[in-house]
Amino acid sequence: MTHSAQGAPLLSVEGLVAGYGSVEVLHEVSLEVREGEIVTLIGGNGAGKSTTLMCISGIVPVRGGEIRFAGERICSAEGGVRADRLVGRGLVQVPEGRRIFPRMTVLENLMMGAYGRDDRDGIARDLEQVYTLFDILRTRSGQLGGTLSGGEQQMLAIGRAILSKPRLLMMDEPSMGIAPLLVARIFEAVRELNRTGLTILLVEQNARAALKLAHRGYVLETGRVILADDASRLLVDPRVREAYLGEA
Amino acid sequence: MTETEVFMQQVIYGLSNGMIIAMVALGYTMVYGIVELINFAHGDVFTLGGFLALTIVGALGAAAVLDPGTLGEGSHWLLLFGLVIGAGLFCGGLNVAIDRIVYKPLRRAPKLTQLVAAIGVSFILVNLALFWGGAPMEVFGGGNAAAASKDFPELLEGSNLLGEESNVVLRLEDLAIFIVTIPLMVGLTLFVKKTRLGRGMRATAQNPIAAKLMGIDTDRVIAATFMIGGFLGGAASVMWSVYNNTISFQMGFRAGMDAFTAAVLGGIGSLPGAMIGGVLIGLIRAMSDQYIETRWTNVVVFGVLILILVFRPSGLLGLKQREKV
Numbered sequence: 001m002t003h004s005a006q007g008a009p010l011l012s013v014e015g016l017v018a019g020y021g022s023v024e025v026l027h028e029v030s031l032e033v034r035e036g037e038i039v040t041l042i043g044g045n046g047a048g049k050s051t052t053l054m055c056i057s058g059i060v061p062v063r064g065g066e067i068r069f070a071g072e073r074i075c076s077a078e079g080g081v082r083a084d085r086l087v088g089r090g091l092v093q094v095p096e097g098r099r100i101f102p103r104m105t106v107l108e109n110l111m112m113g114a115y116g117r118d119d120r121d122g123i124a125r126d127l128e129q130v131y132t133l134f135d136i137l138r139t140r141s142g143q144l145g146g147t148l149s150g151g152e153q154q155m156l157a158i159g160r161a162i163l164s165k166p167r168l169l170m171m172d173e174p175s176m177g178i179a180p181l182l183v184a185r186i187f188e189a190v191r192e193l194n195r196t197g198l199t200i201l202l203v204e205q206n207a208r209a210a211l212k213l214a215h216r217g218y219v220l221e222t223g224r225v226i227l228a229d230d231a232s233r234l235l236v237d238p239r240v241r242e243a244y245l246g247e248a
Numbered sequence: 249m250t251e252t253e254v255f256m257q258q259v260i261y262g263l264s265n266g267m268i269i270a271m272v273a274l275g276y277t278m279v280y281g282i283v284e285l286i287n288f289a290h291g292d293v294f295t296l297g298g299f300l301a302l303t304i305v306g307a308l309g310a311a312a313v314l315d316p317g318t319l320g321e322g323s324h325w326l327l328l329f330g331l332v333i334g335a336g337l338f339c340g341g342l343n344v345a346i347d348r349i350v351y352k353p354l355r356r357a358p359k360l361t362q363l364v365a366a367i368g369v370s371f372i373l374v375n376l377a378l379f380w381g382g383a384p385m386e387v388f389g390g391g392n393a394a395a396a397s398k399d400f401p402e403l404l405e406g407s408n409l410l411g412e413e414s415n416v417v418l419r420l421e422d423l424a425i426f427i428v429t430i431p432l433m434v435g436l437t438l439f440v441k442k443t444r445l446g447r448g449m450r451a452t453a454q455n456p457i458a459a460k461l462m463g464i465d466t467d468r469v470i471a472a473t474f475m476i477g478g479f480l481g482g483a484a485s486v487m488w489s490v491y492n493n494t495i496s497f498q499m500g501f502r503a504g505m506d507a508f509t510a511a512v513l514g515g516i517g518s519l520p521g522a523m524i525g526g527v528l529i530g531l532i533r534a535m536s537d538q539y540i541e542t543r544w545t546n547v548v549v550f551g552v553l554i555l556i557l558v559f560r561p562s563g564l565l566g567l568k569q570r571e572k573v
Contacts, residue, residue, distance in 0.1 A: 058460075082465070087463030095457065095458065101454040115463050116462075164462065
């Protein structure tokens with residue numbers, strides 16, 4: 001397997017097993033994200049993509065395997081670093097369905113991202129970066145989060161995550177339920193963020209757009225990684241084309 | 249007394265009682281806002297606050313407390329504030345302990361399970377109050393029977409603040425209620441708006457998973473919510489006891505019902521809603537006592553509640569619907 005030559009592994013997931021109740025959702029999932037990469041995790045509904053991210057974020061408990069971040073073990077079946085402490089280490093997620101705070105203003109939402117930070121100058125700088133990236137958020141900064149459109153809420157969720165000062169930004173289905181024009185805008189923003197050095201793990205059902213954006217990709221099917229390769233190769237892989245790109 | 253004077257008098261009664269109800273209502277609404285649980289034990293936590301206050305007063309001794317000469321000028325206010333803080337911390341701590349021991353293990357259980365557990369805790373606390381009211385309370389009369397009401401000494405004595413000639417009476421106790429409750433409510437509002445922990449509370453109430461993803465320690469936020477809700481209930485119980493000069497193991501049941509109604513009336517989950525709802529219920533009670541009949545007052549209060557629930561189920565300031573993404 002070849003990959004675009006980039007840095008050391010920032011995140012490595014080894015044999016991850018997890019589930020809910022008596023249902024096992026992930027059966028020994030392994031993946032790796034290196035410094036500076038965009039890695040995408042694609043797969044159909046219920047493949048376990050979101051569960052994988054929720055395990056990495058410490059929200060869903062892990063039953064087996066381990067997760068390492070920046071060389072440190074953050075999670076295994078014996079327990080791990082608490083969810084709220086992972087954010088301070090730079091492990092930040094933009095969750096599926098955006099989960100913005102509906103009764104807070106756009107600015108308050110953004111500042112929730114900086115909840116654990118005290119560096120006023122850094123926060124102001126990151127806020128400016130967010131406003132530059134998504135101009136609409138500046139315009140709407142006094143408006144309640146719940147009144148934004150789906151696409152605007154997605155931008156808000158990404159902006160909020162940027163204010164958490166991520167080393168690894170995990171995004172869960174940023175294109176879901178959003179007008180195509182805004183999807184393009186959001187994917188462009190992801191590319192820009194990556195250009196500034198941010199490492200990104202992108203979960204998507206929109207496989208074509210995700211693979212065009214990413215350096216490498218993993219294909220998840222019913223809780224197992226069935227393919228892992230450079231994104232450009234996955235784009236032309238017959239199995240991917242048939243199952244996820246709608247081509248024969 | 250003229251008609252207007254009678255009305256003004258009821259407004260004073262209504263506001264004083266309403267402020268106390270509002271303080272208890274805040275405890276219901278804050279806990280509901282953050283863990284979506286109607287904490288049926290809250291009224292009984294309030295009861296125990298009253299019993300603690302009476303026990304402290306009893307330990308200080310009747311003579312010292314009742315004779316202004318022994319303690320000196322202004323000391324009764326100090327004692328009052330001391331009791332408010334003491335009962336507040338006690339009730340807050342008790343509330344946190346109840347959450348830790350009973351509610352937290354049930355956080356992911358069905359709502360009905362949590363509700364029944366809360367009612368169970370309520371029974372335990374009522375009986376604790378009954379037991380507490382047994383032995384050591386003879387000091388101030390009230391008899392030996394545990395279930396009997398206990399006299400709570402008159403901490404604040406004084407003449408009518410509106411002057412001897414006025415037919416409308418504003419007692420020192422009325423003033424004390426405003427002096428204690430208004431700063432606590434203003435403080436709570438500022439706390440929730442301005443502090444980091446307060447922002448964490450709002451975030452956890454609006455979307456707990458997103459709150460965790462922001463690096464918020466939601467367990468700590470929930471504990472703080474129970475602490476603050478309990479503190480307000482404890483402070484209210486002292487004011488209630490001082491105002492009514494009597495406590496009983498059932499005092500939290502009625503106060504709790506009024507406060508719960510107030511929280512729903514204002515829109516459960518909303519802090520200003522609980523404050524406004526509390527004052528409204530206090531005023532409705534007073535007006536009903538005066539212009540209808542005392543024995544109809546509960547009917548009137550719950551009638552209002554039913555009307556609100558039928559025509560505006562989310563309460564006066566409540567959200568149309570709880571957003572769940």
